[in-house]
Amino acid sequence: MSISTSARAEEFQELRPLLFSIAYRILGSVTEAEDTVQDTWLRYMASATVPTSTKAFLSALVTRASIDVLRSARVRREEYIGPWFPEPLLSDPYQDPERSAELADSVSMAALLLLERLSPLERAVFVLREVFGFGFPEIANSVGRSEAACRQLAVRARRHMDLARPRFEADQKEREELAARFFDALRDGDVESLRELLAADVQMVGDAGGKAPALARSVIGAENVARLLAAVFPTVTRIAHMEPHLVNGQPGAILRDRDGNVAGTMVLDVLGGRIQMIRSVVNPDKLSHLGPLADPWALTREIKQARQEDSGSKGE
Structure with a gap:
């Protein structure tokens, strides 16, 4: 047959x-x-x-x-x-x-x-x-x-x-609400709010693979992570867009440039009401299946220039 x-x-x-x-x-x-x-x-x-x-x-x-x-x-x-x-x-x-x-x-x-x-x-x-x-x-x-x-x-x-084995909280809604507060604090550059949402030993790790600028390969501790994020992301979110999205089943976001092209992803591991780990992927080789890609180097130059202009205007 x-x-x-x-x-x-x-x-x-x-x-x-x-x-x-x-x-x-x-x-x-x-x-x-x-x-x-x-x-x-x-x-x-x-x-x-x-x-x-x-x-x-x-x-x-x-x-x-x-x-x-x-x-x-x-x-x-x-x-x-x-x-x-x-x-x-x-x-x-x-x-x-x-x-x-x-x-x-x-x-x-x-x-x-x-x-x-x-x-x-x-x-x-x-x-x-x-x-x-x-x-x-x-x-x-x-x-x-x-x-x-x-x-x-x-x-x-x-x-x-x-x-x-990682143990995640079962309540998806609670995790998504915590993630929403996190991204709001990112956009506002609110160090105190970020610190409250992060576990004391939180880690932030980025995968760029040598193909894109990385915010940081690895940063540990709530104070260090909160200050770095608050210093950079208010400018990032003015130039690019953080689109909340589940990534690998966890709360996260897709970073897109002005034209909607994908520049990276961020995913949060949540346990005990705090963010334990922040992982970002900006290697374009790992993002092509998500849609048209941004130029990570050009986007980084634009962000750096905007931060310099912000610093200059504050100093006047």
């Missing part, structure tokens, strides 16, 4: 959101995940196999392809300039009400960075088992290991993740 091309295409399109979500969590890259899903489609169309479960078959294909890509990507990440963060994801295309908590937790920047500590096989097994609820027979087929070996990989991966 064969399957028509149109039937295969229809089945694939139905499963595409799941395949992308698996690939993104393994790879931490939107563009690489999209390429891997496309490669999975080509392999599926070239295959003579008539699977008993199309979901299991395609999930196995995309997982194997993702593991291969991750192994080669790790070499590039070791040579990366400055802090490395996953490519920002604005919305997860795969929705499953029964696993909504696992899906939301696993796509956060903090969780994806923890996954980076695992081996490619551990990462794939953890994603399939803990996030998507696959059975061990399916996982074994996907990664080319025995069920016993996969169970061991799952235990090891879970142990690593549980040691430092």
Whole structure:
């Protein structure tokens, strides 16, 4: 029994959101995940196999392809300039009400960075088992290991993740309200309000990859972070626009220039009613999937010039 091309295409399109979500969590890259899903489609169309479960078959294909890509990507990440963060994801295309908590937790920047500590096989097994609820027979087929070996990989991966797994507050509305207050304080340059919203040991880290100016690679402490943000962002928000948006399931914003082009993203980790971490991504290579890109160097020059003019006018 064969399957028509149109039937295969229809089945694939139905499963595409799941395949992308698996690939993104393994790879931490939107563009690489999209390429891997496309490669999975080509392999599926070239295959003579008539699977008993199309979901299991395609999930196995995309997982194997993702593991291969991750192994080669790790070499590039070791040579990366400055802090490395996953490519920002604005919305997860795969929705499953029964696993909504696992899906939301696993796509956060903090969780994806923890996954980076695992081996490619551990990462794939953890994603399939803990996030998507696959059975061990399916996982074994996907990664080319025995069920016993996969169970061991799952235990090891879970142990690593549980040691430092991020814990976010469940109330999305509270986090979004705190983020709104944060961005208001940014715009106003209100040091006191910023300080009140930040955890004492808050960290602000930027991923520019040597491809764009970074506000700061790493700043630690509420006082330091509040003063730096208050000094810079009132000018930034006059020249550019901070568009509030969920980023990797967490409160955040997209920074756009005057023409609406994407200049960067910012995401906030919130716990205990305070912002624990501020992560920004301004490397244009990681932003192209979000739309037309701003010129980060030109935007930075404009901001610096405006700050100099502000300083000059205050001194008169």
